[in-house]
Ligand SMILES: Nc1ncnc2c1ncn2[C@@H]1O[C@H](COP(=O)(O)OP(=O)(O)O)[C@@H](O)[C@H]1O
């Protein structure tokens with residue numbers, strides 16, 4: 001039983017990790033608390049549903065279109081909301097409140113177009129493999145492999161490519177980036193695109209299994225933020241470690257208590273970390289004075 | 290006039306801030322930080338800008354490097370026959386056309402490794418694009434290897450065969466000492482194809498041995514790479530031993546310009562900035 005829950009936790013955790021990484025990519029480099037990120041996660045499966053079920057386009061093509069549209073939404077939030085505000089030197093709080101505004105508008109639009117109720121994209125039950133008395137569904141395998149591949153690829157690029165060096169340079173000092181020939185506004189668009197990609201993949205993977213409603217974004221965003229904090233803000237590996245840990249903790253809490261305790265566990269972990277290890281798992285201690 | 294690399298023609302800049310009066314009215318007050326600055330920077334020369342804190346020196350650098358807009362005036366950059374209007378070029382393109390900059394305080398990317406700090410200063414854009422860097426693996430490898438080699442050669446040229454920078458190249462740059470961080474900030478400027486380099490107080494807060502080292506590096510920039518240097522300094526022995534030309538800025542105006550000796554001995558400069566000279570000038574090797 002324990003191992004079954006551990007594996008379930010790692011698989012959910014891998015999706016948390018991917019989604020949290022997308023959030024961290026924007027937060028670490030631009031310092032925007034990108035609440036509107038939640039809608040990317042929510043809207044991707046709706047796009048998929050439209051093309052796959054309503055328009056009867058092939059699955060692969062539908063997925064690619066859904067991901068592209070989600071990336072466009074991500075770019076639009078940067079182009080039409082954040083970038084103009086940054087240009088006007090608005091404070092981080094203003095940015096965050098605008099971000100909340102964008103999220104609420106988008107949720108209402110989706111609710112208006114598609115309805116409030118839960119939608120299912122994939123009605124068939126997934127096949128599963130049995131190893132000993134551990135059951136892993138086919139969907140779970142896809143979830144784990146897809147998230148791991150994207151996380152792995154991203155980490156390799158972050159470490160070894162000039163693009164990666166530039167991403168980490170943005171985290172360190174945007175002003176200094178400008179004098180070393182980085183087109184900062186243009187580079188931000190690349191980051192928002194990748195961030196949108198990760199949210200879309202996470203959203204589609206989860207919704208394929210469980211369906212979606214217009215409100216799935218917010219709880220996932222909270223998970224992503226908790227993962228980021230318990231991993232250690234500032235480092236790009238942090239959301240990955242934090243996501244896996246959070247997934248496992250939640251799964252084990254289902255084993256010990258019940259499924260309703262999931263969110264309570266996430267927040268208890270968050271509070272404990274903020275109190276006793278604010279730098280997270282891999283962050284370094286900040287000098288207080 | 291083709292010996293000039295940077296033409297600063299009558300550049301002015303004001304900042305405004307709001308003042309709340311006792312009766313609750315808010316009024317905007319403008320204050321002029323730069324007032325019709327005219328400066329022709331000579332190619333291949335080291336020009337020092339001196340002046341008290343708040344005189345507007347850093348603001349002038351920010352305008353040249355495109356981080357601030359001017360209110361009035363023109364800026365032209367003429368590295369080799371071509372003429373660039375700096376007011377019309379986005380700041381991130383300046384490094385590509387050869388304008389380098391070192392800031393007053395943030396010199397390095399603390400959480401990049403020493404080597405990465407060098408690599409990022411390469412003005413060759415290859416490998417920046419997230420999507421092309423996905424493909425063309427071979428070519429990318431080769432270029433990256435070449436970049437790294439070039440960085441190591443620069444370290445050796447500046448700091449000798451066994452130097453702390455080559456040894457610590459895989460460590461975070463923040464693990465270097467403050468002085469070493471400054472040297473790294475300077476060494477990095479050899480990576481690109483810089484022709485005009487703006488240095489904002491390169492010797493502030495470092496010890497005399499390092500000051501000497503910094504002077505040496507700046508000389509190499511000029512002698513080995515034909516860079517033109519524009520630097521802001523408060524360290525007068527350093528200016529005297531290194532610079533060719535000197536400009537004195539006081540409350541946003543260029544008040545005196547000329548050779549270093551001329552400017553430093555100018556009674557007006559002495560009175561407003563340096564203080565009265567009590568000893569006669571003797572041979573200037575008073576570094577430490
Ligand atoms: N971005 C800014 N906004 C408002 N005031 C500024 C700004 N940058 C500089 N100043 C003001 O301009 C004046 C000159 O500053 P600066 O150029 O940094 O002086 P320094 O000669 O010491 O480098 C100072 O009074 C400073 O407060």
Ligand SMILES: [Mg+2]
Pocket residue numbers: 346347393489
């Ligand atoms: Mg200054």
